[in-house]
Each structure stands twice: as C-alpha cells, then as structure tokens.
Amino acid sequence: MNKLYRLILFFILITSPALVRSQSMKAFLLAAEQSFEKKDFGSALKYYLSANEYKESDSDLLYKSAESARKFNAFTLAESKYQKVLENESNDQFPLSTFWLADIKQRLGKYQEASDLYKIYLSEHEGDNEYFTTRAKKELEACDWALNLIDNASENIEISHLDGDVNSPYSDFAGMKIGDDFYYSSMRFKKKNDTHYPDRLISKVLEFKDSLSIVVDSIFDDDTKMSAHLTFNKNKDKAFFTICDYEDVADIRCDIYSVDVRKDGSFGTPEKLPEFINEPNASNTQPNIGYNSKINKEFLFFVSDKEGGKGKKDIYYSIIDQNGNYTRPVNLSVVNTTEDDITPFYYSPTNTLYFSSNGFMNMGGYDIYASPYNEDSFGKVVHQGYPLNSSYDDIYFWKSENGKSAYFSSNREGAYYLDPQTEACCYDIFKVDIKELDIDLQVLTFNKKTRDPLPDAEVSLFDANTNELLNKVFAAGTNESHFKLLADRNYYVIATRLGYESDTTRFNTLGVSKSGIITKKLYLDPRPLVLNALTFDKSTLNELNGVEIVLENLSDSTVQNITVVHQNDNKYVFDLQRGNNYKITASRRGYQTISAIINTNNYAGDLIIKKLYLPD
Template structure:
C-alpha cells in the first residue's frame, strides 16, 4: 500500500550497514536493493556514498536527487536536481527540470516552481504525455497557490500537539472522543521480525492530553499493524485496520470491526471479502451517510480494481441487519491520483478527504464536499495555513466545528534526519474561530413596519435541540448572533399574534472577507381569509346550494369548517397560517371537487381565493332527487291515478308563484320574523324547487348513455302529498304525481327513452305514500290556507322522490 509505505519512511531511525570502505559497485547494488524494497532513506545514504567517488558524475547526482525526492527530503532533492539541470548538455535527463519544479513547489517556492514547469513544457511538451499533463496541472496550481498563501484563512489557529502525542516517529489518524484522543503511532518494534533493516509497526493509542498509552494487546496485536480507528456516532462499534508486511516494506491492510458494550471492545470481526478483496488493501475507515439514500455507510480507501486511479475512496452501505451491501466507488470525489483519509462530519453532512489529484499547494491537501440534494456538491480546498506545500492528511472535526485534528509532515514536525530535513508525520490541532455574525431585523409582513418585541432563536440544524442563542427585548428590532463557518443554521422567530417564521441558511460558501449576514424577517398575522367560489364545470355558471368544507390536514383534531350556502356560490373561511388545508365541495348531482391549499400557496397574502368546478355525477350522485309540486297538482280535484301532464309543465307555473307564496305566508308577520320567513321560502324556490327541476334534466342526460351502453336501469319513484285532503285522495294524488314524472321520462328528447321502457331496460317502480309520512306539525286545515298551502312545511310535502337506482347488465 503506497500511503502506509510512505508513512514508514519517516519511522526509520537506523543507518545502512555498509561502511565507507565498500566499493562503488557495492554502494550502487545496496542502493538498488533498498529502492526495490522502498527503503528510500537507505537508498539515499547509499547513493550519497556512491556520489563521493565522483562528485561530478551526473548519473549519481540524479540518483541522489531521486532518492531524496522519494524520501521527501525536498531541499536536498532540489539541490541535486538543480545540478543535473545545469550539468546536462543534451537533455540526458529531460525529467530533471520537471522534478526541480516539483521540489520547489513542495517547499512552497511557488514562483520558482511555476517558472521551471514553464521551462520544462517549453522544451519537452508532448514528449511524454503523463509528464506533460502533470506539468500543466502543477504549473497552474503553483500560480494559484501564490494567491492562496497570500490570503490565509485567519480563523484557523494551528498548534503542534507536542511530545505528549508526537514522537520522532509517525503519528496519524487522530480523533477526539469525549476529550480522549485516539490516534495511531508507528513507533513500535516487532522483536520477532528479523528483516534488515528493522521494520516498525503501528499501534493505536489514547491520550487524555497529558499521557498517551497504547490500547491493550487484545486490540493491538503484537507483530501486526493496528490502526485507523473510526467510531459510530452511537459509540457502539469501532472500525479499524489490521495490516501486515507482504514483501519488504509493502503492506496489505484489511478492515475489521469490534462491537462496543459498556465501554468494552468485543471480539474482532473481519469485514467480508466483498470489502477486503484479496490482494488489495482496504483501510482508513470512516462511518457516515450516503447522500443519495441518507443511510449509514462505511467509507474506506482501497486500491482495488474499478477505481479512478491510485488509492480511491469507496463506500459500502451498512444494512439494517448489520450486514454490508456492495461497495461502490465515490466517483465524484476520486481523481486519477491518490484520494485518501475520508472523514464524514455528521453535524454538517460534509465529507472531508485528502487528495494529490486536485489543485493544491503541494502533495496531499485537505478538501471537503457537501451533501447537496443527495449529491456531493462542489469540492472545496480548505486553504492555507491548514494546507501547505507539504502533506496534510487524516483531517477530523469536532461536532461543533470548532476544533480539528490532522496529520502533517510540515516543517514544524519532529525531524527524523536534521541534516536532510526529512520529517515525519505529526498530529496537529486547529482551533476554528467564529468570524461571522448574523444580524436579524423583524418587520410586520402586511404593513412592512418595524416589529419590535419578537423572540429570535438561533439553532444549529445538526442538532435542533441545541439552542445556540436566544434574543428578546420588548423594544428591539435588530439582534446580533456569532456564527461558525461551514455550519447549517435555522432562525426561529415568534411573536404573539403572528405566525412563527423559520428561515434556513448556511455558512458554507462564504467569501473569505464576508463577515456579516443580514436576515430581514417578516412576520404575518396568524390568520388570513379564504374565499371559495364554486361553479358548474360545464356551464361555468355559479353553483348554489353547495356544501363546502375546509379541513386542516396537519391537525385533524381541529374542528373542520363547513357550511352550505343556498344563496350564493361564494364561501368565506378564516384560516390559520402555517397549515395545509383540504377544501371539499359537494352538491347533489355532482361529483365532489377537492383542492389542496398549502402554506406556500398563500405565503405573502392576507386573502386568497380558490375556485372549484363541479362535474355532473353519475346517477346515484343525484339521490334522493326531489321534485316539488304546487298544491293539488297535477289535475286538481281528480281522482285518477293517471295524468297527461308531464312534470316540467307543472314546474313553470309553480315557480312563477314564488312571490305569491312569500306574500301570503308572511302577511301577518313583522320585522325580522317576516324577513326570515321570506328568506326561507325564497331559498326553497331557488335551491330546492328549481334545483330539483335542474337536477332532473341532468339526471336524464346521464341516464341515456347507460341505456345506450346496454345497461338495465331500475328506478324507484315515491309520491307524497300534504295533509290538506283526505288520506285516500292523497294516496291517489301521490300516484298522479309519480305518473307525471314518468310522462316526463317518456317524452324526454322526443321519446328517446320509450324504447327502453318498452323493452324492459328501463324499469319504473311506482309507490305512493300520500300524506301518511307528513310530520304532525304540518297543518292540513282547509280553512287555514296560509299554513296548509303556502307554508314551507306544507310545500315540502308535495313531492316525488327518486330514491333508488339500480344499474346492471
């Protein structure tokens, strides 16, 4: 594994066993063997010894430069590449200029680096496709780095964690758990390893800030690398790696986990072969979420096939039963170079990682990507001084985003070799200062006037229970809050008599010089007016007699508002802001109409209008269909059950008597009582008598297609009368009224229904109840015409009802 071998370079505190008395060939052979084993420190020493035989030998100067570069002794490598660059006459080492530029870049000499990358491209562009591509990218990055270093992130305060954690060896992978820092250190020996030179191993340690101690041997397995601990948010499991030397300094790692119960680590469990692919490394675990599914995943790093190149970041879903899904490559993050050390920050849904393949300051730099609507958004470089021309890896961040830990081999780290200025990785701590402020201002949304006395709360969205700051003053309109960068916040504002308001914002993409965010908050009164207008969908005419209900679907315990308006198609409801409402309109003979009213529909409004259009229903939607008759109609004083009159012929004359009925009945009344009874009778004529007539026309219009389709339709008609005449007469009158409705059916549309009546496809069941069903309070006294003829009670008894419909084949 490349990264682990790289870390080992800085943990070798031995010197090669050859002496100055050895021959040139012996030094060269030893150097070749050391490079083959990736022991670049020994290779550098042996090549340096070989160079002493002839200090002007350009081949040996280049060998020293290469070994120094691979050992990350950048100053020494730059010095020797510069000599090769100056001594060569025929371009014997065309890549010397490339690496000279790279070594300048790795030391932060960006102007010189950009210049030498430009020189290299002017001489050798196109000779080697890979070198040309890298030179172009690194030249651009060097020029970009000048501006980045000149504009440091001022809120980053970085400190070396000191000798309590760091040693002359390599320390990495630090994470703070409840004020205990867990980290890995490559400072341990394996007494049973007879490899020459000795190879160090890694163990996990924990530190309370004063003293660091290794975890017990039951976790740190003797003779094996144990590293990279990653805890679940619930602290009920820890993922980590166990690694072994394969050949020389080549290491292969596998991922394991241990469940934690009552603070004790359980038995080690190796992750399945779909994750630990044989022959490849799986390492650097971090527990997080997949932005696509928001389900828990394990991020890790591997050189397995199927990646973008080098070491890649992978992820695997952790299933509900504790098993693991199929690993997938995090394609939007990875590059052709190495992408390593992922860390998922739960509080901000951010993935931090290090990469060599993006525009950076040199080596591995730290980047972040936010979850944006289920995708990883733009990738952001974290700037200087967190990133330097050296390597920055293993970034972790506290839940409150105030403290970070990372590893770096920057100049402040402990040197392994003072002369060669080659240092190891040490752990650093970074304090992140709040340098941004939120200013809130409250207003009345209707009047646009300033609104003092609101309660304004700033809440961290990563933990909605965590109230950051609350401000309240009865006379204040403006409040000021300190903020952290890279956080998601919500501001909750409340005031009595107004709807509460919540706004969301984040501090992710702020410019470096942006130190203030202003939010103007407009509170609306907590109620608004809802107007509902109902129309016939075919005619577009206003529809009277509709029942409209408004239901709060967010709080079903609230009483629904509903009423029928017999006089108009206009309904008015007061509704409370902030809820979703369902508006339902019903009228006999029509299908229901429903409209959903959501908060965003009335945002910014004080009154809103909704129009509903009702379509004609099916036959059953008309039931009961009630048709009203004038007194003793049709065929006054007839004892026949039959009539030649059809219902529509009785309707016109009766409807024309509306004013007569109102006048006769209200004549003895006065004031409000007279007005009220007049209104009741007017409503009867308009919304019951006329509605029945109109409904019959619509009913027949719907009936015809059923019959034409071959349906058999059974209709049950019931006739009624008021108690003004005898019981026997009223029974006959009820049948006569039913017969007039049948006549209406037979003559409808020039007799279109006759054939269906004759063929038995349309069957009419006739029944008369006369006055037997009239309530006792309906007056039948012949001498009291006002009550027995013109009253609302008597008028409602003179009717035919279609009460039942049966439709079948």
C-alpha cells in the first residue's frame, strides 16, 4: 500500500461520516486522475474502484474504472465496468464504450460477442471518428478470421506454462535456451532508492540453473536501471542487450549495448552502440542477432520508435561487417505496419524473421508472424496460427536450432497475475513442443502452350536457404511427382524435360499447421521444333520434286491435316508440337505411296530431318 493511499485512509478515519463520503471520494478521484495522467494505470484503477464504492452506478466513474482496467490489462474487470456503463448510459455520453467493450470481448476470446458489439458500434457511430470506424471494420473481419483459425488449429504444437522459478507474478520475457542454459529477462525486481510510490519495477537478465534463477553476470545486476533482451552472435563470443530507465512514472527509454563474452562464459565491459543506432530521442530496444547464410553476414535487428518510421514502433536492421562495424539502420518496411511491430527473432536455419505485431490481421493484441528471406529481401508475412497465437498478447518468439521446441511470452490464461483481485498483468514464458507433420508435396508438370499434362519430366527439390538438392524424381509416364516436406522451411522445385524450357517455383511451409498435401504446378515452355522432310527417288537416290506430303497429328484429332506439294523442290518444312505423334505420307503419280511415324517425345534437338524414299 503506497503512502498516498495510507494518507487517504487516515483522513477518512478521523473525519465525520457525512464529510467523509464527500471528501474521501474527492481524494480518491484526485489520486486516480493524477495516477492516470502519469500512466500509472494500476494505481489509477485502485483509486477509481475505491471512489466507485461511494457511487456504484455513476457512469463517469464506471467508465474511468473501465479505461484504467483496460490499460492495466485487467480485461475481466474492464469487461464488467464497460458493460455497466452501457447499462447506465444516457444521452450517448460515452460513445466509445461499445467499441471498447467489443475490444475487451475480443481480447478475452469472446469473438462472437465482440463481433455483435462492433456491428452495434458501426450502426450507431460509423463516420463519427475515422480511426475507430476503420478499426471497428477491421476487427469485425478479424473476429470471423479468428474463429476460423480456432476451427483449424495447428496439430503439431503443444504449449505448456514454464513452472518452477522461471515465471513470477511479474513480467518474464525474452526466453531462450543456448545449449543447457536457459536465459530470460524478468521485471521482478524493485528499483532501488525510487522516489515514486508505489515502487517501480526493473528487469534483470537471469539464467535458470539447478532449479533456481540467478542474475547472469554483474553487468546485469544494476539495482537502479533495467537490463534485458540478451542475445548472442553466431560464434557466441559477443552478446547484445539493452539498458533502460524510466523517463517518468511509466514510460521507459532503452539503448542497445554490446559486450564481449569470454571463453569461461563471463562478460566483459559493455559498450554502447553508435548513436546512429541508439537514436537519442527514441527508445531503441529488443536487439536480436541473426546470421544470414545467403549473404554470409550477421544482422542486428532491433525496435525503435524514432521519427520517420512507418508506424509507432518499427523493426530496423543493421548489417555487421567482419570488423564489427554497423551499417546505418534500415526500416524493415515489408514487415512494419502503422501500429506496433516488435520482438524480432531471426531464425538462421531457415533464414526466417519471426516477430510480433498488432497491426496485421490478428486474434487480439499482439500476434506472432514470420517472414522468409528470399534472394535479397524478406517475403510475405505469414501468421503463425492458433494456438501459438491467442486473443491475448503473444510476443518474444524464439526457436531452437533443431526446430523441435520454441519459447514465447504471453499474458494469456495460465499466466500468473500481478494482482489476483483484478486479474491484471503480466507476461509469462511458455514452451512450445513442435511435432513433425506429414507434409506431401505434389508437383504436376504441364505443357505451357497447350496446358496439357506433360509426363517424363525430371523434378528436383532444393532447400532454398542452402541450395542443397534434397531429392530428385523422374516422372516416367506421368506428370506427377511427390516429395516429403518439413514445416517452417523454405524450398524451391525445378522441372526439366528434353526439348522444353525448365520451370521453377519457390515456396515455404511457414503457415502449414496440419498434415496434408501441397500442390505446385509447373509449366514447361516447349522449344520450337521443326520438321524438314526431304523426298527422293528410291532407285536412283535423286531428289524427287512434285511429291504430295500430308502431315497428320495423331495426338490431336482436332488439328486439320496439312497437305503440301512442291513442284520445283524436294524440301518440305513443318512446325511440330512437342509431345505429339505425327504421321507423314508421301505420294506421287508413278510412285508407291509411303508413310512414316514421327514421335517428338523426349526429343532433345530443335530440328528433325526425315528423308522419304519413294519406290517406283
């Protein structure tokens, strides 16, 4: 209980009952408003709830209590308060109460109720505020989308809450396992000599070892500032982390530091990164180092709210050269939105960036997404499905190198409460066990010109990150090939065939959450194929002019026969369609008629020469 709260209670005890009700409520309201203005929403909620006891049906107090509860992540309490506002409201005093109740229902996973409320809000207030109108329409669509995700839940993951000494009633986040060592950051520590009441919390970087969590190193053991977001480079000889401090009651500003890691595992002296990365007028945080095998360089990913970004918080990257120098940060615009995009994690085995965002279509709050690195840029952003994502905030995704386990932080159901009474706050670390899916790749090959199935192609499957040939199939007599795939991988396939230009396609299995078949169609463009037919007298072997040549397409009866006579030449030229069989017939008065069959299947060249000898 903080000092201000104790003073208010003392004042209540020594004052007459009639005066108490009036003066004490004013004191609680003043304290609540001051706390809310300072973004100390936990204290504000406590004061508003106390004031609410004197006027239980006061819409203004109910609305302010609901707002404080929402901002304090006390969703169940916020739901109750917004509902009472709507029941009491008159003259449309709080038009956003319907919108925020819909938002809270969505955060609690009550998607159908949320959808109904968004519809009510739009029917009554569409156009009143452009931002809320646009967002209500988006979230209305998101509710239906989330219900579909739940109906098609991922079948290859099992999520469990980390127990023991890792999680606490405070926020625990940025978990990762390097070998047998589990590192994470925790906000369970009180800021020393803090002048603010109640005491503010700070984070330290911890290691969970022998059933206990201990501070990793003395450089992370400052009792006045926060340390968090530990990440290592590829060689594990350098680490990066953040040092942060409060700018006021709630706002926090961070800078990114690097530190050498000695062979015995101890840390050297931290060094602040250059100012062009640590923008002085912004918070620069959540560093992650990722090795990109495509360009054989390491990336520093981080989050900043500096001016000039695409949204509120954006993800940036800087390339680290062999001398440890940093390029100027680049806004990763392909993954950034107009909202907040945070907690980047680069998964080197597949060159994939994982991150969280509340700006894309989501189930509520922050969801986890992935974007593969293709060629020289990041590709399409892919939502990582349910139940990895939930209606709550899901952030700080990290995945093991073998792809069999992962960790992330969430305030979903099952996380410990900071305040059990209000069911508020905080982030806990969850483990994900990943099972292998049975994913079958079906490749179908076609003639690009005719769109007909094209058999006898050679189809090769490659790992898109290493260009390693994984498997090769010769589809004898069929246009269908099959390969086994792994989830969360980047691939490309190439189909080749004699006489045809090859075709290729790139794809990934980032969004695949169920066993099944993935079909890719490849269209091979036939190279031009020419038939030169030459006619001769069989007995003299001399060139024979005036022969009538008839070319019949045996593979396609809809194609008309071609008939040609050259009175002054023995050479006849025809364009053939690869894959088709033809019959060529030669006749001339005074000579016997002859025929020949021409098979263009698997013909490698671009010219067929056919000599026809007519007997007399």
